[in-house]
Amino acid sequence: MELLLTIGMIIGAYILCHLDEWRSDNRMTPPGYEHDYNKANYDLVTKGKQYYYQQHLQGKYDKKIDDKNKH
Numbered sequence: 001m002e003l004l005l006t007i008g009m010i011i012g013a014y015i016l017c018h019l020d021e022w023r024s025d026n027r028m029t030p031p032g033y034e035h036d037y038n039k040a041n042y043d044l045v046t047k048g049k050q051y052y053y054q055q056h057l058q059g060k061y062d063k064k065i066d067d068k069n070k071h
Contacts, residue, residue, distance in 0.1 A: 020057065027056060027057060032065055033065060035062065036062070039061055040052060
C-alpha cells in the first residue's frame with residue numbers, strides 16, 4: 001500500500017511540475033496576432049523556462065500583425 005501511495009505521489013508531483021510547460025506548448029495565438037520569437041528567445045535565455053512559460057500563458061509574446069507589411 002505504501003508503495004502505491006509513493007508512486008502516486010511521484011506521478012502527482014511530476015504532473016504539477018510540468019503542467020505550465022504542457023499548457024504553454026498547446027497555446028495558440030489569437031487571430032490577428034503572431035508570436036514574437038525574438039522577445040521570447042531573449043527571455044528564455046536570460047530568465048529561464050519557467051518565466052517564459054508564465055509569460056507565454058499570459059499572452060505577453062503575442063504581437064499584432066501589421067497588415068501593410070504582410071506579404
